[in-house]
Amino acid sequence: MLGRVPSRALPALAAVLFQSKERKKAAGGRRSLTWKWETHPYYNLSVKILRARNIKTTDLLSKADCYVALRLPTASPLTSRTKVIYNCSDPEWNETFHYRIHGALKNVVELTLCDEDVVLNDNLSSIVFDVGRIKPGRCLKRVFPLNPETNEELEVEFKVEECSDPPTEVITNGVLVAHRSLCLEGTIDRGDQPRQREEGEKQFKLSVAGAYEKETCIPYRPDPDQDRQTPFVFHADRELCPQLEVQLQQTLTILQEGLGPGGEQQTTVLGMGCLPISSLPLSKKVDLTVPLGKEQSVDLKLKTEESHQDLDVRLGFDLSNGEKEYLDKRKQIASQALKEALNLKEVPCKDEVPIVAIVGSGGGTRAMTSLSGNLSGLQLLNLLDCVTYVSGVSGSTWCMTSLYKDPDWSHKDLQVPINSIRNSVTLSKSGAFSPDRIKYYFRELASLEKDGRKVSFTDLWGLILEYFFYQKENPSKLSDQQESVRWAQNPYPIYGGVNVRINVSGSDFAEWCEFTPHEVGFRKYGAFVRTEDFGSEFFMGHLIRRRQEPRICYLEGMWGSAFAASLDEIWAEVAGTGFAWIDSLKDVIKVVDDSRKLHLRDPLQFKTRLVMPGGILSQIFQDIFKSRFTAGESYNFTRGLYLHRDYVDITEFVAWNGHHLDAFPNQLTPMEENLYLVDGGFSINSPFPLVLQPERDVDVILSFNYSWEAPFEVLELTTRYCKERGIPFPKIILTNEDQKKPKECYMFVDAENPKAPIVLHFPLVNDTFQKHKSPGVELQTEEEKSFRNFVIAGRDSPYRTRNFTYEPYHFDRLVEVSRYNVLNNKETILNALNLALTRRKLKQKNIN
Structure with missing residues (x-):
C-alpha cells in the first residue's frame, strides 16, 4: 500500500515499521499493544467506471436502467454515482471519480450496480474491492464477474498516484486509527430584519456531510425575545475535507380536502451555498458572507478548533x-x-x-x-x-x-x-x-x-x-x-x-x-x-x-x-433450530479473484468479493424474523x-x-x-x-x-x-x-x-x-x-x-x-x- 513515498516521510515511516515489528515479536503475535503515532502519506485514487455487459433485470417490460454507486467512507462521507443509462443491457459510462486516500487506513471501495427501474430494491450486485492491492503509479483494469451464469460483468479502471499533500500523523493501536478532528462553532447574524407578511416559514438548514451532528435548523427571523445570533456546532474529520452547506428553505402549508385542518407541508429550497471548513484559519474568529444564489446570502461568524492530541477513548490492548x-x-x-x-x-x-x-x-x-x-x-x-x-x-x-x-x-x-x-x-x-x-x-x-x-x-x-x-x-x-x-x-x-x-x-x-x-x-x-x-x-x-x-x-x-x-433466535431456543429457510434468502457472497494470481496476493489485503443481494422478499423476511x-x-x-x-x-x-x-x-x-x-x-x-x-x-x-x-x-x-x-x-x-x-x-x-x-x-x-x-x-x-x-x-x-x-x-x-x-x-x-x-x-x- 505504501509503495514509493516522499523522501521526507521515510525516516518516520521506517521508525513506525520497526516499532510494529518489535512489538509483534514481543507480544507473541499481537501486532500492537498500545497506541502510537504513525506517519503515512496520502494517495490520489481515481476510479473510472467503464462499462457493464449482459445486464439482466427483473423488469419484464424493458431492459435495465443502470447506474453504478461508489462508496469509500474512508475518503468521502458521500456516496457517488454515475449517470443512468436507460433501457440498455450493455451500458457504457466512462465516468471517473477522484478520491484522496490516507495510507494508514483500510481503504475498501464498494461498487454497486443498480437498476433505477426497480422500485423496491434497485441493487443488482456489489463488488467489494481492497484499494490496498493497487501499487502507486500503476493503473489496474479489472473486469468483475457479476453473475457467472449469465455472463454479467462490470469493467472498472483503478489508478493510484502519489499525492503532493505532505504525510500526516495519526494515532493508532494497530486496529483503529484516529485522525485529528475539527470543531466548527458559529452563529448566523440575521440582523434587524423588518417584519413583513409573507407566505410560509423560512429557515436556514445547516449541515456538514460526515459530521457527528447531522443538521441544524435556525429560523430565518429571530424571536424578538431571544438573541438574534443562534449558535451552531459541528465536529468533522478534517481529512475528509468537510464543507458547511447552508440552505435557505421555505415551508408552505397546502390545505387540501381530506387532509384535516393542518394540511400538507411542502418545503422549497430558495437558495444554497457551501463553505470548505478546512480553508478557515484555526483558533480565529472570522466573519464571512456565504452567497446562496438568486441575490441571496447569509452572514456567518465562524471559528474552527483542531482537536487536542490526547484522546478520551483509550486505544490499546493493555489492561487499564x-x-x-x-x-x-x-x-x-x-x-x-x-x-x-x-x-x-x-x-x-x-x-x-x-x-x-x-x-x-x-x-x-x-x-x-x-x-x-x-x-x-x-x-x-x-x-x-x-x-x-x-x-x-x-x-x-x-x-x-x-x-x-x-x-x-x-x-x-x-x-x-x-x-x-x-x-x-x-x-x-x-x-x-x-x-x-x-x-x-x-x-x-x-x-x-x-x-x-x-x-x-x-x-x-x-x-x-x-x-x-x-x-x-x-x-x-x-x-x-x-x-x-x-x-x-x-x-x-x-x-x-x-x-x-x-x-x-x-x-x-x-x-x-x-x-x-x-x-x-x-x-x-x-x-x-x-x-x-x-x-x-x-x-x-x-x-x-x-x-x-x-x-x-x-x-x-x-x-x-x-x-x-429475534423471532429466529426465540424459535431456535424453543425448537432447537432457527428458520433455516430464511438463511437461503440471504445475500450471496463469492470470491471473484483470479485464482492464478492469488499466490502473489498480500495476506493483509482482502480478496475481491461479489455480493449478490437476496432481493426485496429476503429483506422483508429478514426484517421480520431477524430484527x-x-x-x-x-x-x-x-x-x-x-x-x-x-x-x-x-x-x-x-x-x-x-x-x-x-x-x-x-x-x-x-x-x-x-x-x-x-x-x-x-x-x-x-x-x-x-x-x-x-x-x-x-x-x-x-x-x-x-x-x-x-x-x-x-x-x-x-x-x-x-x-x-x-x-x-x-x-x-x-x-x-x-x-x-x-x-x-x-x-x-x-x-x-x-x-x-x-x-x-x-x-x-x-x-x-x-x-x-x-x-x-x-x-x-x-x-x-x-x-x-x-x-x-x-x-x-x-x-x-x-x-x-x-x-x-x-x-x-x-x-x-x-x-x-x-x-x-x-x-x-x-x-x-x-x-x-x-x-x-x-x-x-x-x-x-
Whole structure:
C-alpha cells in the first residue's frame, strides 16, 4: 500500500515499521499493544467506471436502467454515482471519480450496480474491492464477474498516484486509527430584519456531510425575545475535507380536502451555498458572507478548533491502569492464600502466582442463586482469596452486583448477602406493576430522554429488575465498585455483554464488550472509555457531550436483556433450530479473484468479493424474523475511528473468513452510529472470551454452568471461538454418558500446550448431594433425604429461566446443592491450583 513515498516521510515511516515489528515479536503475535503515532502519506485514487455487459433485470417490460454507486467512507462521507443509462443491457459510462486516500487506513471501495427501474430494491450486485492491492503509479483494469451464469460483468479502471499533500500523523493501536478532528462553532447574524407578511416559514438548514451532528435548523427571523445570533456546532474529520452547506428553505402549508385542518407541508429550497471548513484559519474568529444564489446570502461568524492530541477513548490492548494496580496488590494476597491452601513451605513470589478466574453462565434467577452458592463453597474452602477475577453474563451478573454493594464482601460471611438475595427472590413481584411503580418507570425514562440518553425497552426492563432485586430505587453505579477493588480485597469483577446488529444473529456476529469498575470497552478493537463516561457521546476518540453515568439497574437490564432476542433466535431456543429457510434468502457472497494470481496476493489485503443481494422478499423476511425490536441503543464511543490498513493481522478478527462481517471494514462497529449491547448469552452463554484475553494471562478457569439442556455447549462454542482466533484452549473430550448424565466437575488440561488454561467445568447437577449431608458424610434422617432428593431441570421445575420468584424452600435447595458441588470437588480444585503453580514456576525459570 505504501509503495514509493516522499523522501521526507521515510525516516518516520521506517521508525513506525520497526516499532510494529518489535512489538509483534514481543507480544507473541499481537501486532500492537498500545497506541502510537504513525506517519503515512496520502494517495490520489481515481476510479473510472467503464462499462457493464449482459445486464439482466427483473423488469419484464424493458431492459435495465443502470447506474453504478461508489462508496469509500474512508475518503468521502458521500456516496457517488454515475449517470443512468436507460433501457440498455450493455451500458457504457466512462465516468471517473477522484478520491484522496490516507495510507494508514483500510481503504475498501464498494461498487454497486443498480437498476433505477426497480422500485423496491434497485441493487443488482456489489463488488467489494481492497484499494490496498493497487501499487502507486500503476493503473489496474479489472473486469468483475457479476453473475457467472449469465455472463454479467462490470469493467472498472483503478489508478493510484502519489499525492503532493505532505504525510500526516495519526494515532493508532494497530486496529483503529484516529485522525485529528475539527470543531466548527458559529452563529448566523440575521440582523434587524423588518417584519413583513409573507407566505410560509423560512429557515436556514445547516449541515456538514460526515459530521457527528447531522443538521441544524435556525429560523430565518429571530424571536424578538431571544438573541438574534443562534449558535451552531459541528465536529468533522478534517481529512475528509468537510464543507458547511447552508440552505435557505421555505415551508408552505397546502390545505387540501381530506387532509384535516393542518394540511400538507411542502418545503422549497430558495437558495444554497457551501463553505470548505478546512480553508478557515484555526483558533480565529472570522466573519464571512456565504452567497446562496438568486441575490441571496447569509452572514456567518465562524471559528474552527483542531482537536487536542490526547484522546478520551483509550486505544490499546493493555489492561487499564486501575486493573494493573489491582493485580499488583492482588498477587500478594493470592500468594499468601495459596501457601495456606496448598500447604506450601513458603509463599510463592508474585510472578509465580497463577491467575484464577471464575466465569458464571446465564440462566436468570437460577444463575443468580446458584452462583451465590458456588462462591459460598469456595469461601468455605478458604479459596476466594486465590481468585483474581469473577466474570459473568446475564443472571450471574445479577448475583455479582448484589455482592459488590459491600466493598468487603468476600471477607464476610456470604450467608448474609445470600439471605438478602433470598429475600429478593422469594418476595412477590406483583408490586413491580403497581400504578405507583409504573409512574416511577415513566418518570425515570422521561428523565433519561431529557438527559439525551437513547431510551429503549431494555431500560424499562432494567427498572423492573431493580424492583425485583431491591424493591426500591438503587442509586449505585458500576464505577462505585472501584471501592470494592481499591485494596484488592475482592476478586476483580468483569461483566459481559455483546454488541450485535439488530438484524443479524448473535451466532453470526457478536462483539464482546467488557464492563469493569474502571473501564468499559472492546478488547477486539482495543478501545475503552472510563466507566464514568459510558453513555456519553464520543466522536473520533474525543468526548463530545458528557452524559450521566447510568445507574447499575440499567446495565443489569442490558446484561440480562433476554427480550432482545429475534423471532429466529426465540424459535431456535424453543425448537432447537432457527428458520433455516430464511438463511437461503440471504445475500450471496463469492470470491471473484483470479485464482492464478492469488499466490502473489498480500495476506493483509482482502480478496475481491461479489455480493449478490437476496432481493426485496429476503429483506422483508429478514426484517421480520431477524430484527431485535427491543434491543437497547447506546452511543458508540468508537464512532469516527477507522480500521487500520493491517487490522486483519489481529487475532480477534475473523477477517480470514471472507463471508464474516469482520471482512467488511465499511460495515464494522466504528462506522456505526450506535451500539446494540445485549445479553452475552446471544453469543456464548458464559464470558470465556473476556478472561481468555492474553493480557489477563489466566491460568485456571472455574466454569460454573447453569444451563439445563446443554451443560457443555459453552465449552463447545468457546472451543470454536478460540480455534477461529488462534487462542490456546484445552481440548474438550466427553463421552456419551457425560452428555446424558453430567458429573459435578470436569477438569480439562492441554498437557502439550501450557499456554492453554486449565478449565474446571461445573454443570448444575444434583448427583451425590442426594445421598450426602456433606462430602463423605451420608444422610441419615428422612427429612434430610427429602430436602436433597429433587430434580433441578424439567418442565415443571421451579427453576425455569423465566421464573423470577422461588419459594424459600426451593431457593435453599439450589444454594445448598451449588455449595456442596464445590465442596465435594475440593481435591480437583487444589490439583488444578498445584498444576498451575508448577507451570508458572517453570515459565519463570525459562524466562530467567
